[in-house]
Amino acid sequence: MATMGAAAAVSTPRDRDALITGDAVLLDLRTASFATRMLSAVIDGVLQLVLLIGGTISLVWGASRAELDDGFVAAGIVTMSVLAYVGYPVLCELLTGGRSVGRVVMGTRVVRDDGGPVHVRQSLIRAVMAMLELWSTSGAIALTCSVIDRKSRRVGDLLAGTMVIQERMRGLTAQRVEVPGPLQDWVQGADVGRLPLTLMQDIRSFLPRAGSINPESRRQLSRDLLHRTLPHVAPAPPPGTDPEQFLTAVIAERSRRDELRLRRGQERQRDLSAEVRAVPFTV
Helix, strand or coil: CCCHHHHHCCCCCCCCCCCCCHHHHHCCCCECCHHHHHHHHHHHHHHHHHHHHHHHHHHHHHHHHHCCCHHHHHHHHHHHHHHHHHHHHHHHHHHCCCCCHHHHHHCEEEEECCCCCCCHHHHHHHHHHHHHHHHHCCCHHHHHHHHHCCCCCCHHHHHHCEEEEECCCCCCCCCCCCCCHHHHHHHHCCECCCCCHHHHHHHHHHHHHHHHCCHHHHHHHHHHHHHHHHHHCECCCCCCCCHHHHHHHHHHHHHHHHHHHHHHHHHHHHHHHHHHHHCCCCC
8 A cells, every 4th residue: 555655755736636437436336237128138139029029020021911021021021120129229229329129228328438429439349249138048158257246237339339337326424534543633633625526526426436446447537536645734744554444534534624714604604593583673
């Protein structure tokens, strides 16, 4: 773990006021579980089969009424298969921002690995690979890949550079952050009031999820936040302080002071209101 002395020697760009790396984006996104994706795929699969079967029956009936040859019917069936297996998922993802009927029901969305919206090429790769992963092998390949991958991605997601995130989820329970014991004496006399709002939001987003992040990414993100925070805190913390403990202490003390300032302001407002009500009014 990097020490505070080494961290202080690294310069921090002043124009950086937000985490823009892929790892940082993942702090605000939660990948959908395999079970959620499976239920979503079942719903979409049923709709695709209904589209395919209904279209094929209509095509055969229309061809028989018009007395068309078998070649026309075969070409129509191939077209209906492409529309059902490829056209449906691609159009849904492009028109609804990465959703489909199944994903709307389950509250999920397909996004790029950096959190951005998917493009036509990525949706097309996912749809074509789904014919192999889901339909040709009854989902065996997709199941194996999703279980192995820590983000529950299938082969199509890996090739397209996408992932499925969970949009509807329970809100995080608000918890009070406490100052770590070794930094209590230091933080009481430290100036932590100059932290930019975006930096505070990044720290508050990182700390609750630090335990679920890849260890190497966790160290990198904690050092990045450390370098951005040090110019706004004085004096510097004791040498050898753990970066995450430093960030926790800064946020905890800043929150305590903001809460105290808010309470004092409310008390002054109540006192002023009481004085105004006590003043006699004359016509």
